[in-house]
Amino acid sequence: MSQVYITVTRTDIPNGVLQIRDLYPNPSDFNAVIDPYPQGPFYLSQPENNSVATTADGDKRTITSTVSGLAAYLIATLRGNDLGGGDYEALTASEANTIATNLVSRMRNSLALQAANITDIADNTQADSSVAAPSTTRVADILAIMTGAIFTLPAGHQVQDTNGVFSPIAAIDIDDFFTGEKNNRVLASDIAVSAAKGALSVMLSDNFNYKGTANNCVAIYNSDGSVYDPNA
Amino acid sequence: MPYIVVRRSDIPAGAVQITDLYFNKSQARVHNGPVPQGPIYLRPIEINGTGRLAPKLQTVGGDITITNQTTGLVAYVLTQVDNNLEALTLAQALDVANFIVAKAYAADDLNNLQANLQAEFGVNYHYSDDIENLLKILSGEKFVVSANTPIQDGGAHTPLLISNSNFPVPGDRRLVTGDTAWEESLASGQLYKFTNTITSYFSDLSINLGEVNLNGVVPAANGNENPYAVVYLNDGTVITSADI
Numbered sequence: 001m002s003q004v005y006i007t008v009t010r011t012d013i014p015n016g017v018l019q020i021r022d023l024y025p026n027p028s029d030f031n032a033v034i035d036p037y038p039q040g041p042f043y044l045s046q047p048e049n050n051s052v053a054t055t056a057d058g059d060k061r062t063i064t065s066t067v068s069g070l071a072a073y074l075i076a077t078l079r080g081n082d083l084g085g086g087d088y089e090a091l092t093a094s095e096a097n098t099i100a101t102n103l104v105s106r107m108r109n110s111l112a113l114q115a116a117n118i119t120d121i122a123d124n125t126q127a128d129s130s131v132a133a134p135s136t137t138r139v140a141d142i143l144a145i146m147t148g149a150i151f152t153l154p155a156g157h158q159v160q161d162t163n164g165v166f167s168p169i170a171a172i173d174i175d176d177f178f179t180g181e182k183n184n185r186v187l188a189s190d191i192a193v194s195a196a197k198g199a200l201s202v203m204l205s206d207n208f209n210y211k212g213t214a215n216n217c218v219a220i221y222n223s224d225g226s227v228y229d230p231n232a
Numbered sequence: 233m234p235y236i237v238v239r240r241s242d243i244p245a246g247a248v249q250i251t252d253l254y255f256n257k258s259q260a261r262v263h264n265g266p267v268p269q270g271p272i273y274l275r276p277i278e279i280n281g282t283g284r285l286a287p288k289l290q291t292v293g294g295d296i297t298i299t300n301q302t303t304g305l306v307a308y309v310l311t312q313v314d315n316n317l318e319a320l321t322l323a324q325a326l327d328v329a330n331f332i333v334a335k336a337y338a339a340d341d342l343n344n345l346q347a348n349l350q351a352e353f354g355v356n357y358h359y360s361d362d363i364e365n366l367l368k369i370l371s372g373e374k375f376v377v378s379a380n381t382p383i384q385d386g387g388a389h390t391p392l393l394i395s396n397s398n399f400p401v402p403g404d405r406r407l408v409t410g411d412t413a414w415e416e417s418l419a420s421g422q423l424y425k426f427t428n429t430i431t432s433y434f435s436d437l438s439i440n441l442g443e444v445n446l447n448g449v450v451p452a453a454n455g456n457e458n459p460y461a462v463v464y465l466n467d468g469t470v471i472t473s474a475d476i
Binding site for chain 2: 021022023024026028029040041187188189190191192193194196197198230231232
């Protein structure tokens with residue numbers, strides 16, 4: 001069963017203010033014995049995107065202070081400058097921050113975040129950057145962070161070794177750096193109906209009004225980063 | 233979005249109800265439940281080729297205008313189909329509308345309508361509107377064209393840009409892609425029955441009852457010996473129980 005990720009496209013909506021209520025079953029009336037696991041209610045959360053900073057020790061680079069968000073995820077998983085021979089440097093902190101900001105901007109405009117899109121955004125800032133190996137970047141992780149999932153790099157985490165070579169987090173270990181829910185939802189009837197006719201359809205509409213400003217407030221992504229079209 | 237389209241002319245609006253689309257309005261929880269998907273009533277196709285709501289055309293030189301507020305399939309055909317870049321006559325539009333209805337009654341795909349029209353009528357008809365607008369009308373939604381809508385300007389057809397205002401009654405006849413309720417219904421529930429079996433309606437017991445896909449009964453095209461309905465996907469292709 002495919003997964004979808006519901007992100008917030010507006011910056012004026014704080015975490016936990018808007019709730020999608022029409023996802024089935026709702027915990028308030030589901031029967032734990034015979035009903036499926038509750039999908040709702042779902043609160044909208046902003047993506048976390050704090051600036052990351054690194055400290056150099058010769059060619060070795062580590063994270064200066066504990067930091068959460070998309071830039072932290074990128075610097076730990078996305079390759080930087082090409083050294084030749086299959087080796088790459090880590091992204092610089094500045095590059096990671098820029099790419100993260102540009103990816104969030106893309107989400108705010110409800111544009112696709114597929115692997116190719118992520119590479120395009122990355123190599124606009126650092127020409128050799130890509131989701132290809134040795135990068136361990138996963139589309140689903142980026143989508144999870146966009147929905148408000150928390151990814152934290154501890155202070156001192158090494159992103160580049162003493163030879164100046166990128167040392168990404170192995171894909172199998174990435175989940176250890178996430179805390180709490182990854183906010184994915186199963187694309188079941190309730191999500192489809194909500195997006196076509198229910199609460200999500202209202203939030204997808206440019207007529208959605210929050211504190212006097214009318215614009216859409218959510219984007220829905222398939223797990224491959226393409227935008228979910230409820231009217232397909 | 234799939235649409236349920238009737239396949240016979242003897243079923244009045246509101247007479248046949250599809251009740252197994254989950255949630256049903258009668259038991260939906262409005263405060264925290266999904267939007268109810270059922271029940272949906274079958275509705276006849278509004279054609280309006282003649283009568284009070286039929287389009288009335290006024291020709292002045294090379295300009296043609298629909299002078300009255302009109303509804304239905306003939307009005308849609310007039311605004312969306314052209315004959316070698318000129319507007320259709322009312323008679324031509326009625327022929328095209330009847331051809332489309334016959335294809336729906338026969339459960340034919342509608343995803344290649346322009347070629348079908350050209351093959352049927354042997355003239356250079358053009359149709360390029362979003363097929364979903366046509367499916368809405370076939371599923372029973374009210375399509376309204378305002379009075380004094382031009383359909384030809386200086387000898388050239390001027391297709392109407394269709395918006396929500398042309399479908400002013402929020403009927404919401406759509407099924408939802410990805411919703412399992414209608415898929416289950418089409419696979420083995422009421423939609424299966426309504427799309428596969430020939431059932432008498434009201435007191436007409438003269439027709440042969442039977443299941444089309446099991447006993448090989450071929451229903452009469454454009455007649456009342458068809459199954460009740462057909463389900464179209466929004467690209468104009470037919471989806472059947474076998475596709476689920």
